[in-house]
Amino acid sequence: MEFTILFLAIAIVMLVAWRGPRRLAMGLFAVVLLACVATYLHHATDVLKLSF
Amino acid sequence: MTQTRAIALNALSLYALAGLLAAVFAAQFLLGELPCPLCLLQRVLFATLAVGPILNIRFGPRPSHYAMSLLAAVAGAVVSSRQVLLHIMPGDSGYGSALLGYHYYSWALIGFIAAIVLLAAILLFDRQFEDDGATQPVAGGVFAYVAVWVVIGLSALNAISTLVECGFGACADNPIVYELLKHGS
Numbered sequence: 001m002e003f004t005i006l007f008l009a010i011a012i013v014m015l016v017a018w019r020g021p022r023r024l025a026m027g028l029f030a031v032v033l034l035a036c037v038a039t040y041l042h043h044a045t046d047v048l049k050l051s052f
Numbered sequence: 053m054t055q056t057r058a059i060a061l062n063a064l065s066l067y068a069l070a071g072l073l074a075a076v077f078a079a080q081f082l083l084g085e086l087p088c089p090l091c092l093l094q095r096v097l098f099a100t101l102a103v104g105p106i107l108n109i110r111f112g113p114r115p116s117h118y119a120m121s122l123l124a125a126v127a128g129a130v131v132s133s134r135q136v137l138l139h140i141m142p143g144d145s146g147y148g149s150a151l152l153g154y155h156y157y158s159w160a161l162i163g164f165i166a167a168i169v170l171l172a173a174i175l176l177f178d179r180q181f182e183d184d185g186a187t188q189p190v191a192g193g194v195f196a197y198v199a200v201w202v203v204i205g206l207s208a209l210n211a212i213s214t215l216v217e218c219g220f221g222a223c224a225d226n227p228i229v230y231e232l233l234k235h236g237s
Contacts, residue, residue, distance in 0.1 A: 001220050003092040007211035010099045014204045017106040029103050029120055033127060036096060040131055043089045048137050 002039055006032065058113045058180035059196065062105035065170075066199035069102050072163065073206040076156065077213070085148050086217055086227040087156075090135045094160045097128035099207045101167060106203075109196045113180045118171050125167040132161035147226075 009032050017025040076095060080087060087095065104121030108114070135157035139146040146155045217223070219231030
C-alpha cells in the first residue's frame, strides 16, 4: 500500500510542478523524498552478509 | 548552452524516463514478473527524477531544480546498491530474470549513476541560467508538453498496478500473485 501512495504522491507532485506554485512543488517533492527514505529504512532489514 | 536548448534537453530526459518506466512496465506484464518492494521503490525514485525537469520546462532552468533530481538519483543509487549487495554472493541467482546479463536492479544502479553524471555535466553550462529572451515560462512546445503528460500518466499507471499487486496491505517481499486479482478469482 505504501508504494501505491508513493506513486500517487509523486504523480501529484508532478502535476503541481506543471500547473501549481513552484515553492509548493518543491516542498511536496521534499516530503515525498523523505517518505521514500523512510520506506527504504523500513524495508532494508535483511542483514548483508558482507565484510569490507 | 542556451536556455532553449537546456529546456529541450530536459524534455528529452523526460522521454528517457518515460521510456524506462514503460520498459519495466512491459517487462512486468510480458514476462509475468512482479516487482519486489525494493524494485518498486527504485521505480518511484526514477519517477521522482522527473520533477526537476518538469520545473525546468515550466519555470526555466535553475540549479535548485537540478539539485532536486540529483538528490533523487543519489537515493535511487543507494536503494539499488543495497539490492545488488543482497544478491552479490556467489551462488545467489538474484531476483527475477536478467536482461542482457544484468538484473533490473543492476540496470537501475547504472541508470541512477548515469543520471548523477549527466546532471553534474549539465550544471556545468552557466548560460542556461540566463534568460535568453527566446523562451517564456511553460516553454518547450508540444514536445515538452507531451513528455510531461506521458511521465505523469505512467506514474499514475504504476500506482494502479502497484495497488493491484500489493492490495491494501504491505507488499510481499517476494510477490508471486496480484493480491487484488487473487481475491477476485
